Amino acid sequence: MTRSLNELRPVYVVGIGWHRYQNPSETPYVELGLTAIRAALADARVEWPVVESTYVATALLGMASGRPMLRHLGATGAPLMHVENASASGSTAFRHACIEVASGISDVALAVGVDKRNPVRRPDTCLGNLAEDAIVPFTHFALLTNEYAVHNNASTEDIARVAVKNHRNGAKNPNAQRQQERTLDEVLGGKRVSGSLTSLQCTPIGEGAAAVIVASEDGIRRLGIDAGRAIRTTASVGRSERVYPPGAGFDAALTKETADLALAQAKLTPKDLDIIELHDAFTVEELHYIESIGLCPEGHGVRMLKDGALDIGGQCAINPSGGLIAMGHPIGPTGIGQIGEIVMQLRGEAGPRQHRGARIGLAHMVGVGAVCYVHILQR
Amino acid sequence: MQPGELLKPGLYSAAPNDRAGATVRLKGGRCRCGYFFFPMQTYGCERCGSHGDALTPCELSADGTLLAEATVHLHADKNRPTPFTIVKVALDDGPVIRTLLAEDSAPVAPGRRVTGRLAPVGQSESGETVLDLRFSIAS
Ligand SMILES: [Zn+2]
Numbered sequence: 001m002t003r004s005l006n007e008l009r010p011v012y013v014v015g016i017g018w019h020r021y022q023n024p025s026e027t028p029y030v031e032l033g034l035t036a037i038r039a040a041l042a043d044a045r046v047e048w049p050v051v052e053s054t055y056v057a058t059a060l061l062g063m064a065s066g067r068p069m070l071r072h073l074g075a076t077g078a079p080l081m082h083v084e085n086a087s088a089s090g091s092t093a094f095r096h097a098c099i100e101v102a103s104g105i106s107d108v109a110l111a112v113g114v115d116k117r118n119p120v121r122r123p124d125t126c127l128g129n130l131a132e133d134a135i136v137p138f139t140h141f142a143l144l145t146n147e148y149a150v151h152n153n154a155s156t157e158d159i160a161r162v163a164v165k166n167h168r169n170g171a172k173n174p175n176a177q178r179q180q181e182r183t184l185d186e187v188l189g190g191k192r193v194s195g196s197l198t199s200l201q202c203t204p205i206g207e208g209a210a211a212v213i214v215a216s217e218d219g220i221r222r223l224g225i226d227a228g229r230a231i232r233t234t235a236s237v238g239r240s241e242r243v244y245p246p247g248a249g250f251d252a253a254l255t256k257e258t259a260d261l262a263l264a265q266a267k268l269t270p271k272d273l274d275i276i277e278l279h280d281a282f283t284v285e286e287l288h289y290i291e292s293i294g295l296c297p298e299g300h301g302v303r304m305l306k307d308g309a310l311d312i313g314g315q316c317a318i319n320p321s322g323g324l325i326a327m328g329h330p331i332g333p334t335g336i337g338q339i340g341e342i343v344m345q346l347r348g349e350a351g352p353r354q355h356r357g358a359r360i361g362l363a364h365m366v367g368v369g370a371v372c373y374v375h376i377l378q379r
Numbered sequence: 380m381q382p383g384e385l386l387k388p389g390l391y392s393a394a395p396n397d398r399a400g401a402t403v404r405l406k407g408g409r410c411r412c413g414y415f416f417f418p419m420q421t422y423g424c425e426r427c428g429s430h431g432d433a434l435t436p437c438e439l440s441a442d443g444t445l446l447a448e449a450t451v452h453l454h455a456d457k458n459r460p461t462p463f464t465i466v467k468v469a470l471d472d473g474p475v476i477r478t479l480l481a482e483d484s485a486p487v488a489p490g491r492r493v494t495g496r497l498a499p500v501g502q503s504e505s506g507e508t509v510l511d512l513r514f515s516i517a518s
Contacts (some may be wrong), residue, residue: 082448130390130476134463139449143448143465145449146449147485150489150490191452193452194452247469248473
């Protein structure tokens with residue numbers, strides 16, 4: 001018989017930390033990663049030697065980047081592994097750190113994401129293609145924007161409002177790459193990228209790091225960790241793309257099936273969610289995914305957005321961190337940073353970004369391939 | 380005049396001497412399970428996993444319905460000068476493909492009927508016209 005994560009022993013996030021996401025710089029990745037890990041250790045009030053296992057999420061640094069970074073914490077001999085799963089690398093590392101602790105193999109594990117912007121090398125399947133060199137991610141999502149707008153009678157302005165909200169949230173986040181509020185005119189008037197997408201509706205290129213420490217109840221007791229600040233992971237689901245019926249886009253379908261499984265695992269409904277951190281690399285994605293997660297029927301996302309229901313303080317705060325559009329998307333760190341933001345919110349420690357009374361948060365990531373990961377955290 | 384050289388002959392074909400390129404067919408495949416795919420491959424069927432003899436080449440019509448379009452304004456690769464327009468097309472024979480809109484096509488919108496033709500995109504070293512697949516509004 002198989003079991004889901006929440007049928008194993010409980011696993012909690014006990015420490016969170018970042019190196020701010022930022023424009024590409026001379027800062028070595030080692031320094032980015034160590035800053036995030038030391039912040040997470042300090043947040044949990046534990047020392048590095050208690051970490052029994054490390055999952056390093058990185059997509060762009062090259063082979064075996066973890067040990068040259070981790071050795072500067074004191075080489076304890078503990079196991080480490082690298083996780084590459086495109087944009088979902090960090091979410092995948094977090095899932096496996098949780099599984100390791102929930103299974104009883106370790107009491108304390110670390111998931112750290114670190115990346116610098118390097119050229120992306122894609123595998124060669126030796127299958128020909130018509131024009132894939134001309135279809136970079138922002139054009140994939142420009143096509144999706146066109147489809148969404150036509151199907152749901154949504155205007156370019158409606159969709160761009162996602163960016164206005166997320167830049168507003170990012171402006172209050174010291175770890176965000178973009179920390180500036182933007183008006184709708186500024187968003188729409190920016191550089192045109194592809195289709196109706198403008199640069200402020202697209203995630204920026206950047207670098208950074210994020211780390212979370214997860215622990216079992218045994219670990220929390222043994223190490224004297226403050227259980228009042230520990231946030232439980234109550235669901236973890238990973239999926240990959242299937243063959244969907246003709247006409248059904250994989251983006252929305254894959255998110256829907258992954259989120260449905262995660263909500264069922266935690267015995268929750270979409271209405272129970274106070275916070276969602278989701279993959280808004282491009283504005284249209286946020287509308288697609290809140291509808292796929294089931295926050296509202298298909299095509300109703302714009303109304304929720306305009307009504308303020310998705311704001312901090314609204315019905316369900318979407319991307320209170322600023323999301324990929326404002327906080328940034330350095331690839332390896334992104335999914336781990338989402339977990340950190342939700343933990344901060346559920347602890348009530350999010351300061352000016354605090355969504356009042358937040359008890360339940362969902363983290364969602366997709367990665368090219370396509371893969372999808374969803375986690376639920378509860379106070 | 381020579382009929383021109385195909386840029387990607389592994390992906391499509393045209394009748395000889397068809398200088399207008401209107402007879403283009405896509406080199407897709409069909410699985411024993413009934414699944415149509417593009418391009419042809421023998422690695423295995425994405426729907427059912429069958430491979431080998433279960434997968435057979437199958438010419439697909441280049442007629443379809445437009446699902447989405449996007450005009451690209453920013454592109455790092457200088458071999459693709461902007462602007463150009465990408466179209467996502469549901470072929471009548473099943474597969475959904477994404478490629479370029481013909482430069483001389485009338486504007487497109489989701490729901491419109493479109494068709495693929497061969498269009499001149501440059502010259503080969505031997506001086507032949509190089510043809511590649513482009514979609515435009517169906518006439
Ligand atoms: Zn098949």
